[in-house]
Amino acid sequence: MPQFLYDFLVKTYGFLIGIYSLFNRKAALWVSGRKDWERTMSLTLDGLIAERIWIHAASLGEFEQGRPLIEALRTKYPEKGLVLTFFSPSGFEIRKDYKGVDAVLYLPLDTRHNAKVFLDLLKPELAVFIKYEFWFNHLAELKKRDIKTILVSGRLHAKQGFFKPWGKFFRKGLETFGHFFLQNKGSAELLEDIGFKNYTVNGDTRFDRVMSVREENKDLPEIESFTKESKVIMLGSSWPYEEILLNQFMIDYGKEDFKVVIAPHELDERRMREFIEKCPLNCLLLSQWNLRNGDERVLIIDRIGMLSQAYRYGDIALVGGGFGAGIHNVLEPAVWGIPVVFGPRYEMFSEAVELVERDAAFSAEDQKEFNELLLELLNSEDKRTMAGQKALEYCRANQGATKAVMDYISDDLR
Numbered sequence: 001m002p003q004f005l006y007d008f009l010v011k012t013y014g015f016l017i018g019i020y021s022l023f024n025r026k027a028a029l030w031v032s033g034r035k036d037w038e039r040t041m042s043l044t045l046d047g048l049i050a051e052r053i054w055i056h057a058a059s060l061g062e063f064e065q066g067r068p069l070i071e072a073l074r075t076k077y078p079e080k081g082l083v084l085t086f087f088s089p090s091g092f093e094i095r096k097d098y099k100g101v102d103a104v105l106y107l108p109l110d111t112r113h114n115a116k117v118f119l120d121l122l123k124p125e126l127a128v129f130i131k132y133e134f135w136f137n138h139l140a141e142l143k144k145r146d147i148k149t150i151l152v153s154g155r156l157h158a159k160q161g162f163f164k165p166w167g168k169f170f171r172k173g174l175e176t177f178g179h180f181f182l183q184n185k186g187s188a189e190l191l192e193d194i195g196f197k198n199y200t201v202n203g204d205t206r207f208d209r210v211m212s213v214r215e216e217n218k219d220l221p222e223i224e225s226f227t228k229e230s231k232v233i234m235l236g237s238s239w240p241y242e243e244i245l246l247n248q249f250m251i252d253y254g255k256e257d258f259k260v261v262i263a264p265h266e267l268d269e270r271r272m273r274e275f276i277e278k279c280p281l282n283c284l285l286l287s288q289w290n291l292r293n294g295d296e297r298v299l300i301i302d303r304i305g306m307l308s309q310a311y312r313y314g315d316i317a318l319v320g321g322g323f324g325a326g327i328h329n330v331l332e333p334a335v336w337g338i339p340v341v342f343g344p345r346y347e348m349f350s351e352a353v354e355l356v357e358r359d360a361a362f363s364a365e366d367q368k369e370f371n372e373l374l375l376e377l378l379n380s381e382d383k384r385t386m387a388g389q390k391a392l393e394y395c396r397a398n399q400g401a402t403k404a405v406m407d408y409i410s411d412d413l414r
Contacts, residue, residue, distance in 0.1 A: 029089035059088035068208035234314030237328035339387035360391035
């Protein structure tokens with residue numbers, strides 16, 4: 001792909017999202033968050049220590065993936081300024097006040113002008129990209145300035161442009177990275193095939209993150225009160241399809257002894273109202289906890305940031321996304337030692353595949369399989385216990401990715 005075509009596509013994307021922002025709240029946040037970004041960035045960085053480390057995460061999931069590294073950097077290098085950027089409002093809006101860094105910003109649209117101005121203002125001594133977001137004008141500018149750049153928890157796949165016959169432009173962007181820290185051997189083999197050997201397969205920093213969440217062991221008194229003395233199905237990061245399946249399960253088997261806690265992927269008030277209207281069991285929004293009657297069997301968490309700790313109160317975890325683009329974080333429930341259930345689209349997620357191989361997680365293709373799985377797990381304490389133990393053991397065995405990255409960084413930052 002020629003440079004001019006890439007630039008045209010990036011600017012077209014910016015134009016189209018501007019139009020879409022007239023009708024979509026998330027797109028509107030994307031646009032408004034970048035309005036007058038140069039001035040915002042200049043004011044935000046004013047007075048910040050000159051020795052800076054830049055960490056970029058596409059959205060909230062990538063932030064959580066990189067969080068163990070951010071916290072390790074803060075502990076080891078308290079004298080350096082940490083600057084976190086997001087591409088998506090889903091990450092920025094939730095973590096814009098995150099105290100683990102010195103500044104949180106939107107990454108500007110990836111034009112050559114924006115990349116130059118962005119790095120003129122930021123002047124980082126190290127750039128860290130989490131997982132797989134690559135913006136090639138920013139990468140080219142980093143390389144031009146000889147700024148040390150690494151990829152952390154990288155996950156590559158054969159469909160990406162780097163690995164296509166026409167992918168020379170994209171492969172050139174990869175030359176910016178001094179080192180690739182990869183989740184799996186498949187990603188390493190893809191890099192080797194195009195001539196890159198500067199990698200380490202050290203796993204996924206999300207294991208370090210979920211283990212630290214488990215160690216925090218925060219109490220959520222309302223959820224604890226709601227779930228006590230009942231078997232609990234936790235539906236986390238749900239999309240409409242999982243909610244439809246679970247609603248039908250409650251219609252068919254609502255007489256069984258269980259309660260349900262739901263944390264939707266997006267806090268869509270209309271969707272939550274529609275779910276409550278269709279649900280055969282009494283529902284309660286967490287925000288209306290003081291209005292409870294005591295006979296509710298479904299609790300909807302209409303707050304952000306609670307799910308990773310809320311899973312501890314579940315006996316079975318359902319993770320959303322597996323009937324759409326792909327499942328959400330399955331390690332968050334697994335670390336609490338409970339079996340995990342999700343839809344069929346999980347093959348691109350190695351941790352989900354490995355949990356299934358260990359009989360710690362289970363996939364359902366349709367309503368029939370979904371119902372059968374839930375009933376078996378609800379009624380078999382032995383199956384729940386065995387699957388949960390294997391899930392926790394898997395999380396414990398895969399810790400340590402953050403240390404490998406920190407050891408590498410320590411050789412360059414003094």
